[in-house]
Amino acid sequence: MNKWEDNKAWFMVIPVFLVVAVSAILPLMTVVNYSLQDIFGPDQRVFVGLEWYKDALTDSRLHDALKRQLMFSSLVLLIEIPLGILIALMMPKKGWGASLSLVLVALPLLIPWNVIGTIWIIFMRPDIGLLGAAVNGLGIPFDHTASPFAAWVTVMLMEVWHWTPLVVLLAYAGLQAIPEAYFQAARIDGASAWSTFRYIQLPKMRGVLTIAVLLRFMDSFLIYAEPFVLTGGGPGNSTTFLSIYLVKLAVGQFDLGPAAAFSIIYFLIVLLFCWLFYQVLLKVGTGDKP
Amino acid sequence: MALIDLKNLAHSYLSKPTAETDYALQKMDHVWEDGNAYALLGPSGCGKTTLLNIISGLLQPSEGQVLFDGKDVTGLLPQERNIAQVFQFPVIYDTMSVYDNLAFPLRNRKLPEADIKERVKEVADMLELNDVLHKRAANLSADAKQKISLGRGLVRSDVAAILFDEPLTVIDPHLKLLLRRKLKQIHARFKLTMVYVTHDQLEALTFADQVVVMNQGQVMQIGTPQELFENPQHTFVGYFIGSPGMNFLPCRMENGIAHIGDQEILVGNGTERLTGSFKLGIRPDFLKLHSQAVQGAIPVTVKAVEDLGNCTIVTVALAAQTLKVKLSEEEDIPAESGFLEFQRQWIRIYSDEKLVGNGVKQQARLEPAK
Amino acid sequence: MALVIENVTKLVEKDCHINDISLQLEPGTFNVLLGRTLSGKTTLMRLMAGLDKPTKGRILMNGQDLTGVSVRERDVAMVYQQFINYPSMTVYKNIASPLRLAKVAKAEIDRKVRDVAEMLRIEKLLDRMPAELSGGQQQRTAIARALVKDAELLLLDEPLVNLDYKLREELRAEMHEIFKRRNSIVVYATTEPPEALALGGNTAVLYEGRLEQFGPTVDVYQHPQSTRIAQAFSDPAMNFVAGSVDATNLRLGDAMPSALEQHLNGLKPGKYQFGMRANHLQLQSRTATDIEFQANIDLAEISGSETFVHVTHNGAAWTVQQQGIHQYQIDEQIKVYVNQARLYVFDLDGHLVASPDNASRQLT
Secondary structure (H helix, E strand, O other): OOOHHHHHHHHHHHHHHHHHHHHHHHHHHHHHHHEEEEEEOEEEEEOOOOOOHHHHHHHHHHHHHHHHHHHHHHHHHHHHHHHHHHHHHHHHEEEEOHHHHHHHHHHHHHHHHHHHHHHHHHOOOOOOHHHHHHHHOOOOOOOOOHHHHHHHHHHHHHHHHHHHHHHHHHHHHHHHHHHHHHHHHHHHHOOOOOHHHHHHHHHHOHHHHHHHHHOOOOOOHHHOOHHHHHOOOOOHHHHHOOOHHHHHHHHHOHHHHHHHHHHHHHHHHHHHHHHHHHHHHHHOOOOOEE | OOOEEEEEEEEOOOOOOOOHHHHEEEEEEEEOOOOOOOHHHHOOOOHHHHHHHHHHOOOOOOEEEEEEEEEEOOOOOOOOOEEEEEEOOOOOEEEEEEEHHHHHHHHHOOOOOOHHHHHHHHHHHHOOHHOOOOOEEHHHOOHHHHHHHHHHHHOOOOOOOEEOOOOOOOOOOHOOOOOOHHHHHHHHHHHHHHEEEOHHHHHHHHOOOOOEEEOOOEEEEEOOHHHHHHOEEEHHHHOOOOOOOOOOEEEEEEEEEEEOOOEEEEEEOOOOOEEEEEEEEEEEEEEEOOOOOOOOEEEEEEEEEEEEOOEEEEEEEEEEEEEEEEEOOOEEEOOOOEEEEEEEOEEEEOOOOOEOOOOOOOOOOOOOOO | OEEEEEEEEEEOOOOOEEEEEEEEOOOEEEEEEEEEOOOOHHHHHHHOOOOOOOEEEEEEEOEEEEOOOHHHHOOOOOHHHHOHHHHHHHHHHHHHHHHHOOOOOOOOOOHHHHHHHHOOOHHHHOOOHHHHHHHHHHHHHHHHHHHOOOEEEEEEEEOOOOOHHHHHHHHHHHHHHOOOOOOOOEEEEOHHHHHHHHHHOEEEEEEOEEEEEEEHHHHHOOOEEHHHHHOOOOOOOOEHHHHHOOOOEEEEEEOOEEEEEEHHHHOOOOEEEEEEEEHHOOOOOOOOOOOEEEEEEEEEOOOEEEEEEEEEEEOEEEEEEEEEOOOOOOOOEEEEOOHHHOOOOEEOOOEEEEEEOOOOEEEE
């Protein structure tokens, strides 16, 4: 057998390697390089070893941002996944109703992220915003620029409104893929709606829900544009999530070394959580005992 | 257990059917006896699955009624009809153990756990699922999964009928035999009314006491495998059952003699009353081919020889017609022309595709073709 | 000018799919690859087509080594189990497609398409789309497309397996005619012994990637060189019973000893395995010399015109093929008969020692 024939395939994947190298690996290496130096100007830098990492890991503002971030992402998953499944279950399965509801559900996904922030700023304004004014009109003081609680509620609302549709679409696709025979068998076995959901629909949706959880976790963990536009991380630091803090550090204070070290840590945290989720979700529902 | 009564039943998937062809199921009126095994057999699109779904309650018939033991169940949902169904692809509850799968229908009906345990054990014994009872059902092979789906029907003591929709499609060929045997044994033991849909004649004829042959939404004949083979009531049944199917020759009947071209075949047996144009039907198994002239045999030319090992299928031409002749391994095959002998007691006469002559009261048993 | 396969081995990962096969196929011949699923039929066809490369060995077409020649540059046509047609083209265009690609003149294309369509009895369907056809008609279209270009190598991989039995019966009967008088090397893979027999030509029996026997189909059927070949080339599978022969007598299973006759005369005394085809087992004794066994009925399977009685004798599972429809009870005790003249004799390693004389079947 010809060696050349055997190895020809490798040449085919070279373009992909190049793209990945330029787009991911090279910048990452630059960041690793920066994270080990103290940078004063284009030609003025000092090698400082792991100092920035030590600083970052002991930085209480980073800890706070991480706690906030975990809180935020947990809330996102706890709300969006069940809500998404619920909406998917309620959607019509066929006919024009199915197409129409799909289009309606998908609408928020079609709007650019920064526009979403602007929409919600206007929507929530206590003086002229539809929701903001309505809530204040009921006598409940609500101003996301003044109260941390109101800021959180606003960011959560916006996030849920924007991204639950993605979960809905995934869950809906998962539900549509279940053969009709399962539902017929369940009816014949006398299963209640809850049993049908618990023993047929939920297990059969496991694959798509795994993807939904991973996507939503990663995206929410990396959230930047919407809170930046809406609250700018405030009031105070109450909505300063990891990415906002990172940008404040890197761009605002122009301290590239610590920002680079922070980025690497951030990256590792995301990777770790994704791996954990993946492992757990993979085991649920397979094997005799998970 | 139940007697199933199909009263003036018809179904169309269209909201306002007008022509006969709008009906997926043509009007029918049948009584299916309690404790019998019925197979619905026919080519794809013949309406057999539609009929099964009407019996199970998954589909509402557009006309007529379904009665179980005299009680009208037409408007009832599947869960209200006390039926069980086994589908083409095994339906099991992935996250449950085999035991929990079998117990599921009983738990839904709020039976005490002690009773459930007893029923599940009995059924698991019968289906030879004891060794895997506490394994997760999702990890089992297709045949074990199909047994579980069957088991979920058998555990219920109130089950009126068990319905099967091509249940062996995904089973390995060498395991099919074992499952067919198991089904026969279960039927013999529980005497449940069973209805089995398939397009495979071997499966239908092996499984059923009574085979319902369907074509284009119509029931062509209900009968035992032997009746279908010996006395097809319709030319479709003759064609569809048996391989190769029955030969049909347009002929002119006169005084009990069939005239085909300028050849004459003596039919007799009460066909003397028939005069005019008919079709003569005879199975390839009941034709003999001689190389020398024999009393009553007709000269034919050999067109093709298909040696299948166990038997040989010879295509012969008679006047403008061709016929298939099935010969056993011992029989010699004339090279170019020969003499075709019709075994008289197996000749059937058809008019307008329906059996009209001979064999209607046929009592003779089929002897192995020599 | 032939297709020559020289000591070809094909490994996939570490599994051996084809194990040292050598085979020579001549133009104008019909060749059946017979074997169970996973016996290597499809792999061998892919190698012949040039879709895969052998791990070891060479494949030569007309003396030219095929290694490194792209399948597109070769003159090969293939028909698959699935009905593969271009869904957006009419039947006519589907059949014409190989000729259009070969830039054949319009009039010539028209003539060839109509000829082949007539042979496959789809001449009235030429304007239809594949989706409007039945499975049988779709497969006829696929076969027509493969035939139309007169490729030097025509490969058919279980083309009838996805058709229901009536359509399979019809197409099987026509196959022989369709492939007659062709200059191509036709290779046809199947698991079904009756298909191989109906098609005739030569048969190569494959078992776990090895070529077990190659020869004229009828010869292979009548003289299977091993128990494995006999199993693969019998439908239902051949039945076996252990037995022994001494100077004058034959003992089979727990049956009464009987005097040696005909082709069994002259067997060396010793232990053998005896093979019996399902249609040679009887439930009624026909002659006084028939050997009688006790058996227990497992199940009687009924096809339209035959009954397959599955029985157990001394732990061995047998199938008795009976003409006509007969009902039996499960676990009924019955007697099964076989005539000595029908016995295949294999040694304990499974090699053929003696087979029945095949004088019984002759064209007169």
